[in-house]
Amino acid sequence: MGFKRKDLLGTRDLLAVEIKSLLESAESFKEIAERPLKKVPALRGKTVVNLFFEPSTRTRTSFEIAAKRLSADAVNMSASTSSVVKGESLIDTVDNIQAMAPDIVVIRHGHVGAAHLIAGRIGASVVNAGDGANEHPTQALLDLLTIAEHKKLEPGLTVAIIGDIAHSRVARSNIWALITLGVTVRVCAPPTMLPRGLENIAGIQICRRPEEALDGADVVMMLRIQLERQDRLLFPSIRDYARIFGLNRRRLNLARPDAIVMHPGPMNRGVEITSEVADGEHAVILNQVSNGVALRMAVLFMLGGQGA
Amino acid sequence: MSEKLSSILLKNGRLIDAGQNLDGNFDIFLLNGKVAEVAPNLDVAADQVVDLNGLWVLPGAIDLHVHLREPGYEYKETILSGARAAVAGGFTSIACMANTNPINDSAAVTRFILEQARLAPAKVLPIAAISQGMLGEVLVEMGDLVAAGAVAFSDDGKTVPNSKLLRHALEYASLFEKPLFCHCQDNALFADGVIHEGMISAAHGLTGIPTLAEEVDIARTIMLAEYLKVPVHICHLSTRGGVELVKAAKARGVKVTAEATPHHLFLDERAVVDLEYREPLDENLKPSMLCYNTNTKMSPPLRAAEDVAALREALAAGIIDAIATDHAPHEATEKAVEYGLAPFGVVGLETALSLALRLVQEGVLTPLQVAARMSCEPAAILGLKDRGSLAPGMAADLMIVDPEREWAVDPDKFYSIARNTPFAGWHLKGRVIKTIVDGQVVFSL
Numbered sequence: 001m002g003f004k005r006k007d008l009l010g011t012r013d014l015l016a017v018e019i020k021s022l023l024e025s026a027e028s029f030k031e032i033a034e035r036p037l038k039k040v041p042a043l044r045g046k047t048v049v050n051l052f053f054e055p056s057t058r059t060r061t062s063f064e065i066a067a068k069r070l071s072a073d074a075v076n077m078s079a080s081t082s083s084v085v086k087g088e089s090l091i092d093t094v095d096n097i098q099a100m101a102p103d104i105v106v107i108r109h110g111h112v113g114a115a116h117l118i119a120g121r122i123g124a125s126v127v128n129a130g131d132g133a134n135e136h137p138t139q140a141l142l143d144l145l146t147i148a149e150h151k152k153l154e155p156g157l158t159v160a161i162i163g164d165i166a167h168s169r170v171a172r173s174n175i176w177a178l179i180t181l182g183v184t185v186r187v188c189a190p191p192t193m194l195p196r197g198l199e200n201i202a203g204i205q206i207c208r209r210p211e212e213a214l215d216g217a218d219v220v221m222m223l224r225i226q227l228e229r230q231d232r233l234l235f236p237s238i239r240d241y242a243r244i245f246g247l248n249r250r251r252l253n254l255a256r257p258d259a260i261v262m263h264p265g266p267m268n269r270g271v272e273i274t275s276e277v278a279d280g281e282h283a284v285i286l287n288q289v290s291n292g293v294a295l296r297m298a299v300l301f302m303l304g305g306q307g308a
Numbered sequence: 309m310s311e312k313l314s315s316i317l318l319k320n321g322r323l324i325d326a327g328q329n330l331d332g333n334f335d336i337f338l339l340n341g342k343v344a345e346v347a348p349n350l351d352v353a354a355d356q357v358v359d360l361n362g363l364w365v366l367p368g369a370i371d372l373h374v375h376l377r378e379p380g381y382e383y384k385e386t387i388l389s390g391a392r393a394a395v396a397g398g399f400t401s402i403a404c405m406a407n408t409n410p411i412n413d414s415a416a417v418t419r420f421i422l423e424q425a426r427l428a429p430a431k432v433l434p435i436a437a438i439s440q441g442m443l444g445e446v447l448v449e450m451g452d453l454v455a456a457g458a459v460a461f462s463d464d465g466k467t468v469p470n471s472k473l474l475r476h477a478l479e480y481a482s483l484f485e486k487p488l489f490c491h492c493q494d495n496a497l498f499a500d501g502v503i504h505e506g507m508i509s510a511a512h513g514l515t516g517i518p519t520l521a522e523e524v525d526i527a528r529t530i531m532l533a534e535y536l537k538v539p540v541h542i543c544h545l546s547t548r549g550g551v552e553l554v555k556a557a558k559a560r561g562v563k564v565t566a567e568a569t570p571h572h573l574f575l576d577e578r579a580v581v582d583l584e585y586r587e588p589l590d591e592n593l594k595p596s597m598l599c600y601n602t603n604t605k606m607s608p609p610l611r612a613a614e615d616v617a618a619l620r621e622a623l624a625a626g627i628i629d630a631i632a633t634d635h636a637p638h639e640a641t642e643k644a645v646e647y648g649l650a651p652f653g654v655v656g657l658e659t660a661l662s663l664a665l666r667l668v669q670e671g672v673l674t675p676l677q678v679a680a681r682m683s684c685e686p687a688a689i690l691g692l693k694d695r696g697s698l699a700p701g702m703a704a705d706l707m708i709v710d711p712e713r714e715w716a717v718d719p720d721k722f723y724s725i726a727r728n729t730p731f732a733g734w735h736l737k738g739r740v741i742k743t744i745v746d747g748q749v750v751f752s753l
Binding site: 012090091109114133168169196201 | 502505506507508509510511512513514516518596597599600641644645646647648649
């Protein structure tokens with residue numbers, strides 16, 4: 001098999017063969033969702049702890065369903081970031097979890113590197129379900145799985161990622177994986193949300209205007225705009241943002257006629273994407289959600305199914 | 309410590325002293341805590357005669373920028389532990405920043421620090437705050453603080469955002485001929501930044517600290533000093549743009565001096581994601597986390613490679629006057645957290661001299677320039693008349709260095725209470741083997 005790591009911390013250092021291997025495995029898990037009895041015994045007796053330091057419904061539920069369909073025992077721990085305020089450090093929290101001998105720990109945390117800190121400390125496999133603005137590898141891989149249903153993931157394909165690039169772990173994980181596969185990556189953001197230094201990273205095309213990014217694109221990924229960022233002087237108003245960067249039907253017409261539209265959710269309808277596009281024939285947003293379960297089954301299986 | 313010696317004769321050493329512009333073989337006679345004589349071949353009776361056999365003798369290093377954490381944070385470092393770390397690294401005088409608890413903004417705190425330092429092996433020189441409580445609102449009682457022993461004024465990491473207050477601080481301090489040490493930082497531009505804004509922050513989603521945050525404030529500080537015709541010292545330059553500003557100001561005759569830290573002279577932003585990016589580390593001593601290691605987090609942050617190159621060039625050219633460590637001890641558990649939550653700062657006293665010698669090995673500095681940047685210039689910035697050189701009549705503060713001695717940095721062997729160095733596992737060549745303060749041996753390896 002192509003993927004033999006202890007942990008999945010990001011897509012940055014994944015090899016193309018590892019990505020393909022995970023996608024192939026996910027492909028085979030898709031079918032389980034169609035069965036009347038949606039369960040296989042692959043991870044029976046294994047314990048998966050979902051450790052979420054940030055609120056999340058979709059990703060946590062997706063991991064939980066994935067674990068349960070593999071017959072693992074899935075436990076959710078919602079540690080709010082206030083555990084720091086309560087005085088327990090991340091390392092102490094994780095040492096406690098390790099003492100209960102889990103096989104896989106899925107962690108989401110508001111700070112960059114939290115998953116790496118844990119992975120270096122415990123014997124269990126660690127899946128990064130989001131660390132600050134750094135990485136969210138399973139989201140990127142499920143996005144690739146979704147793209148692969150419609151397009152060939154190979155050089156020649158053009159993906160436009162539009163929105164708050166600076167604060168987006170979804171964008172980063174997608175960028176690294178797509179570059180590794182040789183796909184053309186265009187990014188577009190308001191200048192206040194485009195991280196300085198990105199221009200020095202090979203393989204990323206930076207577009208000033210969404211029209212430029214959309215022109216002839218095969219795949220359009222819209223990012224969620226975090227409305228609270230408006231308080232931090234990054235953009236003048238939601239109205240202004242929607243006017244310049246929002247994806248509407250008129251703008252979408254610039255992309256290829258068979259372009260697909262993606263969004264990692266949750267969507268701000270009428271802000272980064274209009275309802276007519278989000279619910280339109282180009283949108284594959286709910287497919288992304290379905291594929292999330294299959295992809296996460298593949299990841300848990302690859303990490304938990306080996307060695308034991 | 310052994311019995312007090314009243315005289316020591318150091319024979320056959322290579323004296324490297326920028327104050328006298330000497331680099332050659334000299335004997336040095338220390339008597340009653342002072343340098344009594346320096347000559348190629350001395351034959352005088354002494355309590356102790358040491359044959360150095362070619363080892364180097366440099367004036368004791370003077371660190372313009374350390375944090376000793378006492379009073380208030382003795383679990384991180386005490387005045388005594390910090391001073392022990394200092395002499396182990398060849399520093400015979402250390403100027404300590406005011407951000408203790410309570411803050412050193414009154415003569416009472418200054419006197420407490422000096423009282424605690426009475427048993428310390430190094431000279432401890434308290435830097436007082438600029439504003440009361442470092443709140444940037446009301447000036448400290450500078451006259452009272454100077455009388456108590458304050459050698460300089462600084463609000464360090466807090467900066468003085470109010471330009472009118474900074475103006476008055478510069479004016480008032482000039483009355484006592486005491487320098488202001490300015491940590492230049494525009495707080496709004498710094499915001500919640502964690503690492504240098506550049507390639508690594510963009511790729512890893514860590515909030516960036518733009519070079520601009522430092523340079524805007526250096527420009528403001530220089531303009532004030534220029535207008536008022538008073539001296540000012542810029543702490544820990546980290547950017548190419550900052551170097552350009554200081555260079556241009558010096559050319560215009562502004563009385564501006566500047567320091568740089570060893571970590572900014574050796575490491576760039578890549579260390580944040582790979583501590584081993586520059587060279588392989590000792591297998592037994594290297595940290596378990598090479599990526600996002602919080603010992604790469606300090607303020608100002610590790611900058612881009614071009615900034616490191618500019619700092620090195622400026623240090624050689626004398627645009628940067630001094631190497632200062634910004635020794636900032638933190639307890640291990642405080643650093644063993646998420647990168648974004650870790651406190652800023654790294655220790656430096658016990659590695660600085662060997663790293664300065666590495667600059668010699670890498671062709672950046674001459675040995676004489678090391679003596680200038682670590683002793684002579686810092687003494688001049690502080691206005692210390694009897695230290696920073698080993699000319700006859702000066703205090704007998706010196707270090708004996710074995711330039712060939714190889715060692716690997718092992719934080720567990722530090723005299724400092726803290727271990728937060730980004731240089732763990734580095735292989736260094738050249739080490740302080742003996743330190744003498746006021747004619748007394750205070751450290752022997």
